[in-house]
Amino acid sequence: MESKKYKIEGRDELLDKEEILKLLGEESGSSAPYSFEFNDSKNHLYFLSNVKDQKNIKNIHYIDMNSDSKEIKPLFNYVDKDVELSIEDQLQRERMRTAANGITQFTFDQKHQFIIAPINNKINKIDIKESITKPIIKEIVGETYNHQISADGKIVSFLKDKDIWITDISTNAMYRITFSNDEKHHKFRYAGDIGFIYAEEFSRYTGYWWSPIVGTCVKTGKPMYTICYLEEDETNVMDYHIPTSDLRGKTTQYKYPLAGEKNSICKVCLVSFVLPTRTTFQDSKIEIVKSELFDLKTQFPWAEYITRAGWTPNGHSIYLQLLDRKQQHLALVMVPLHVFAEDYSSSSSSSVKSIPKLPVLIEETTSVWINIEFSFQFLKSIENQLIWSNEQSGYRHLYLIKWDKNFTNIQSTPITLSTCNDNDNDNNNWMVSSDDIHIDEKRKLVYFTGTKDTCLEQHLYVTRFDKPNSEIKRLSHANFSHRSISISSNFKKFITTYSNISTISKTEVFDLIYNDDNNDNNDIYPIVKSSFFINDDDDDDDNDKKKININIPKIFNFKNSKGVTIYGQYTLPSDYSKDKKYPTVVYVYGGPHVQIVRNQYNYIKQHYTNFGFIQVMIDNVGSANRGLEFESHIREKMGQVEIGDQVEGINYLVGNDIVSIDVNRIAISGWSYGGYNSLMAISQRPDVFKIAVCGAPVSDWRLYNTGYTERYMNVPQDNIDGYKLGDTTHYSFPTEENRLLLIHGLQDENVHFSNTIYIIDHLTKTQKPYILKTLPNERHGVRNTDNRIYIGLFVINHLLKNL
Secondary structure, three states: OOOOOEEOOOOOOEEOHHHHHHHOOOOOOOOOOEEEEEEOOOOEEEEEEEEOOEEEEEEEEEEEOOOOOOOOEEOOOOOOOOOOOOHHHHHHHHHOOOOOEEOOOOEEEOOOOEEEEEEOOEEEEEEOOOOOOOOEEEEEOOOOOOOEEOOOOOEEEEEEOOEEEEEEOOOOEEEEOOOOOEOOOEOOEEEOOOOHHHHHHHOOOOOEEEOOOOEEOOOOOOEEEEEEEEEEEOOOOOEEEEEOOOOOOOEEEEEOOEOOOOOOEEEEEEEEEEOOOOOOOOOOOOEEEEEEOOOHHHOOOOEEEEEEEEEOOOOOEEEEEEEEOOOOEEEEEEEEHHHOEOOHHHOOHHHHHHOOOOOEEEEEEOOOOOOOOOOOEEOOOOOOEEEEEEOOOOOOEEEEEEEEHHHEEEEEEEOOOOOOOOOOOHHHOOOEOOOOOEEEOOOOEEEEEEOOOOOOOOEEEEEEOOOOOOOOEEOOOOOOEEEEEEEOOOOOEEEEEEEEOOEEEEEEEEEEEOOOOOOOOHHHOOEEEEEEEOOOHHHHHHHHHHOOOOOOOEEEEEEOOOOOEEEEEEEOOOOOOOOOOEEEEEEOOOOOOOOOOOOOOOHHHHHHHHHOOEEEEEEOOOOOOOOHHHHHHHOOOOOOOHHHHHHHHHHHHHHOOOOOEEEEEEEEEEEOHHHHHHHHHHHHOOOOOOEEEEEOOOOOHHHOEHHHHHHHHOOHHHOHHHHHHOOHHHOOOOOOOOOEEEEEEOOOOOOOOHHHHHHHHHHHHOOOOOEEEEEOOOOOOOOOHHHHHHHHHHHHHHHHHHO
16 A cells, blocks of 8 residues: 655655654654663663664663673563553543653562563563563553552552552452442542642642551551552532544543632541452452541641652651642641541541641742642651752752651751852752652762753752752763653662753763762762763664754843843754745743753754744743742733743844844744643734644633642632733734634643633634634644644645745
8 A cells, every 4th residue: 555645835745654754843752761760789771662663662671781782672572452541541641741652651679679560551560580581471460550569569559440459469369448439429539549630730640659668467467558548539520521532422521620610629548458368369358447637627727739648768657748729838747647547537526626736847838839849858767857849949949857756846958059158149040850859868968950050951960968058069961951860779870861952862871989988078979980872773763864954953042121031042944044034933832830942952843944944932931940930920920921022032033133034924833831822922912923823722711720720820719800811812813814723632631622612712703714623532732643744734834835
């Protein structure tokens, strides 16, 4: 069968699928390895990478770092059977922005030398204790969704039918251990699962946590296991029905709280159990004891969300990170296990006085908002200490928190925040990143990623956590931006993938060499020595293709009308001449928690230049990695300030004759918040932007969820003007044809298609023209390759014809 050919406006040649994907910046999947895990005892490195000759189908690979060749090998021969994922797994991948197929996650148990991974939608244990070349693979009964491993490596847990189940690995016997959900009375009450808000807006992807300690049952002497879990009840959360793409009128029901509506309610619970006598019978009884915490609102009436939870390393207490509805008040609350009771809900009202007061380890307030991140960790061998991060200084920094027994005499000492010179805060105007931190308790060192060198680059740093104002040492290569950083648990190696705007991505392993004889000065910091590069044949092939006809972008900055420094980037077409004016496409996001202008190689952000356009990107106020004040310009004003910076950036390039932009032929294109900004650009400044390409846009913040919208805009009733001015229909759209293009997936459960319906209704009533492209089977992103080609090709041809 002859392969399909594709036509570009104004070109005679026809292109095949791979050629058009390359030109559109949509090559089918990244080859760069990721999810690195070091096996310290065997000196192996495990990671996810493409199956040979199958782009975007991932498998677990390994490198024997003892070998001279450092050859990449698959851990086993994986054959993808294209098994349909459960709806829970599909939505989890949407929340985690997982675009790959095949094996997309694995858990390595360092102590017991095995890997747990979902293989074709089945849980499997991959035993590598005896041999890495011939691992023993055993299928485990159970579901793949939200699976975890017990502390002793003997049990796999998972979520099934909205409750927690376990499987004894030795017998493959499966047991249900929670009973929160039932279709008749508690259809929307879940144990260990997570509602949309927690996963999408707070990046909490689980609702249960194994105790790090396996206890002993007093009665039987058998191992006793304990899991802390959240019982989340979405009964009162509004229902949202999205039509499926079949022909029978079916819909999928979601729980989705719009701004100002009711959120879910969470109860904190424990379940302890002892496995029955060794058996293979599925119906054998398991001894279960459930207990729960009292209603947190009795002590914390302001608390709306439980954004983080887990155990202290000794297993004596649970920690809960509480956040209020406006996301301006946070507390880290400690819950000793003796506080849990078998049933607080049955207690009489008079017993409320007997409820113990929970200790608060950390409490913070702000007039802006609190960004919830992962960069905190309890110390394991040093009791009663925690490394914490916050933005109380205006930028995220690390602090050492200490306390006495029973959580008294709490002290906080800055780690990365310099206190040497109170008159010069410039040295503190950088961000510790939201990634996990790594603590070497033996040497009193903490490793973290951040932007100390420049806000345009991420680097790995190390500093002492026991001595304030210690040197902060960069370990990663300068003048590059680093990602996918992982450190071995013995702190002897780290790996990073890095690039800059002129250099394609490289993945390199480094040795960390210490002078452990000198503990009193900065010589305790490691020396970094390059060990080897990870060379992937597929990766080399991709990079060769990507280098074709691509000019190196140039980063620029300017002061906006408020005196704030704004960063941008432009890329010129390969045939660029200063004597000619060029049509230009502004690629925009412009919303919080995202930064698109960085010193890194990113081909997809440059692909418009393949078709003769200048491409421009600008991070307006509100974007990430510039500090809380920079972000706060959009507080209660989303949609009112972003386009000003985009226009001022274009004027800076034109007014200073930096690039030859044809000011009568400027388009703007973006997805999600970038789609929203594209709508705002064509309606607020139609004199600047001739065409807007708006993908999956929010059109009115009343149509988006509580967790995100209220963080930045407050609740609708308390910010009436802000919501009015942030509504895209408040502005006037152009009357000319071909200036507004809307694209949206009908299955989008994040930014619902109702947003596009809302704007279309307004355009129809006001007699304004538009072009609509719908994708019946796509959600918020476009996953299907044919759909990506269809949309990408349509957009390019539309711009070539009309810009």
